Amino acid sequence: MGRSQEISYRLEQLILDGGLAPDQKIPSERQLADRLGVSRAIIREALHELQGRGVIDTFHGKGSFVASIVPATRDLDDNGPLMHLFAGHPRTMYDLLEVREQLEGQAAFLAAQRATDIDRHRLTKAFRMLEETDPLSNAKPDHGFHQAIVEASHNPILVHMLKGLKNMMLLSVQASVANLNPREAMRHSIMKQHRRIYQAILAGKPASARKAAIDHVRFVADSMRDLESQGAEVIRMPIDTEHTNSGATPSV
Amino acid sequence: MGRSQEISYRLEQLILDGGLAPDQKIPSERQLADRLGVSRAIIREALHELQGRGVIDTFHGKGSFVASIVPATRDLDDNGPLMHLFAGHPRTMYDLLEVREQLEGQAAFLAAQRATDIDRHRLTKAFRMLEETDPLSNAKPDHGFHQAIVEASHNPILVHMLKGLKNMMLLSVQASVANLNPREAMRHSIMKQHRRIYQAILAGKPASARKAAIDHVRFVADSMRDLESQGAEVIRMPIDTEHTNSGATPSV
DNA sequence: ATTACCAACTGGTCTGACCAGTTTTTAAAT
DNA sequence: ATTTAAAAACTGGTCAGACCAGTTGGTAAT
Incomplete structure (x- = not known):
């Protein structure tokens, strides 16, 4: 050497x-x-x-x-090769959602089990923000809510995994928010799903929390699949081809 | 730049x-x-x-x-930072198993859905090797089996996630194999669990495959927890700390 | 006090030399 | 002619010192 x-x-x-x-x-x-x-x-x-x-x-x-x-969290970061390899394929979003379904379900489960008062406080804050913010403007509150859950799981590896997926997830959430939220009925459903997750965790009901989280992700995936099969205008995950920026990453 | x-x-x-x-x-x-x-x-x-x-x-x-x-496969390789950060804590193994439970469950589920003939062939080969090899000598067949499943899931992100956890998992599997296999009854149970997963995937039964995989990981985790609580000799994940510091190099 | 500027940081690049392994060629020894 | 050993021509590894290019902070002129 x-x-x-x-x-x-x-x-x-x-x-x-x-x-x-x-x-x-x-x-x-x-x-x-x-x-x-x-x-x-x-x-x-x-x-x-x-x-x-x-x-x-x-x-x-x-x-x-x-x-x-x-x-080690850097893996799927901004200009990482993976991003470029994957981001172009529309299927990637569904692949990602499949993984999210499991990871977030588990996170919600553990969060319901292990959340401390601080966690609950943070979660509440994130949830409030999610309710108050106009979902169309940005996906950050949504992502922030999910992240708060993960952090309440107190499983460092889980946190790490999802941090690694952060950027891809941001795009994913962004895409789903942009597509799904404008439809009033869907927006309402999603709101309700968020509340279910939130309440289950706060109430300390792991099984319910997991189910709520899984249902939520699955709902998003299914909805988008439906939209797509109907030939609707689907906003895909933007393909990032900029290599210029090094510090202007979204702060989540 | x-x-x-x-x-x-x-x-x-x-x-x-x-x-x-x-x-x-x-x-x-x-x-x-x-x-x-x-x-x-x-x-x-x-x-x-x-x-x-x-x-x-x-x-x-x-x-x-x-x-x-x-x-794109690169990441948490050998002496990756995360390894050193986490590998020391015994709880890490259980954290890891929690994540594995979900990820491998999903992988088995998808594999049962999507496996091609080639996948099935590879899986069979890995399974045979798992049966024939002495499990005490090395954990590789075990890990190889699980990896074959993941690759059959045809979800690149899932593959990536688990590849990233590969080394940690190797240690984890190693630890569990070393601890669990010597006990004849357990060894037998695990063998049976592997077969259940294998057969469910080959038979194209996603739900069964997921359940089998989750049960398997959970069994391993529970067994080790039991052993530990009984105060048995538990071989932990080895902490590697060979720095081969060559002689009298001035410390920074 | 404000502004303009300059000196002293910081990293970025270039050059050309030399050391240390590896491979290929060459030439000597058989 | 074949084998073998030396030498040349690769490869990457390290060093030195120079100069360019952004950033920062202090100082002098306003």
Whole structure:
């Protein structure tokens, strides 16, 4: 293994072992080179590797920073290859919904079991926002609500999985919201479904919560399938082909 | 965005767009630098980034090669950060099993629905191997069986999710196999559960397949919980911490 | 106090040299 | 002629120092 690899590994260790927290600034390349006794080129190569792994973000003139998101979460991120590979296919949305059905069902189940007072408070806040906001304008409240549930599940792996799907999910939710919400009846149904999930979790009824969550996702999928088969104008998941932005990701 | 990033992206495009197949050799750094009109340093940085993303592998004196695994498959590999973050906590195994329950249940469900002849053939092969191999020696047949199921689900996102959990799962499966299999009764139960899953999928019974898969994972989790509560010797998920810190390197 | 500017950071790129493995070619020894 | 060993021509790995290009903060002129 080359020196560069070793350096990359040592830096990653440093970051992960709590020495450096997210968003924290990493010493400058010249400093690192000096301190570690290697040339700046090596440092740059190591940093690029970490960059590839999503551990750090680098900005010209500013410096390098520990990525705000958990490193391994980067998988399906903005300009990740997967996104480009998948996002184009309409089937992807349904594939995603299939996975969401399970993951969110489980999340709701666990949330009903394990939610603390804080979780319940956050969930309530998210739910209120969901009720008050115009659903057409943006999908964030919707996604925020679902995320609050996941976090209340207290299963780090579950959280991680769904964080990895964050961007795809945003698009997915966006697509479904845009398609489904305008139809008054559907909008109403979805509202009711959200409330069912919310109340089941608050009431501490795991089985009901799971069923409500699964029904919800399934309803969305089925509805869109129906719409599509009727030849309606279906707004698909937008295909992102921009590689320019690095920091302007939606904050959810 | 810097030149290096652009180069990295262009190279990845080349690879993904079928220009370069797995295990194929990439032009030498000097050639690339020449052809793309940039310095060798830039090329090296770009290659390191791709290396970090698992798209290529590089060998001193030989060259760089497209990674045998498809790029999109890369993620929580061997010593991925998440591993180190989580693997230490025993609860992680149960968290993982909770997620597996859902994901594998869904995979079995879809596999029963969608499996092609090829899938069925692969599945059969994996199942035979599972039956014939001594389960104590290694957990790979077990994991291979589960993986065959997932691939038969024909849901790329599901495949991706579970591939990402592969290594953790290997440890998880390893732990459960090591703990559960020696007890004859349990070993027998698990065998039977595997057969149930297998047969349900082959028979094209989605609901049964899901139930069988969920029951299986749940059985494993419950059994281990029981064992643990009885104070039995439980082999946990091994925590790997070989850092091979070479000698007196100055700490940062 | 505000503005403009400049110096001192930061990362980004280039060059050309040299070290260290690997492969191929060449030339010597049999 | 075949085998074998040395050497040349690859490959990536590292280093040095220079210069370009954004960002930031302080200072001097207004």
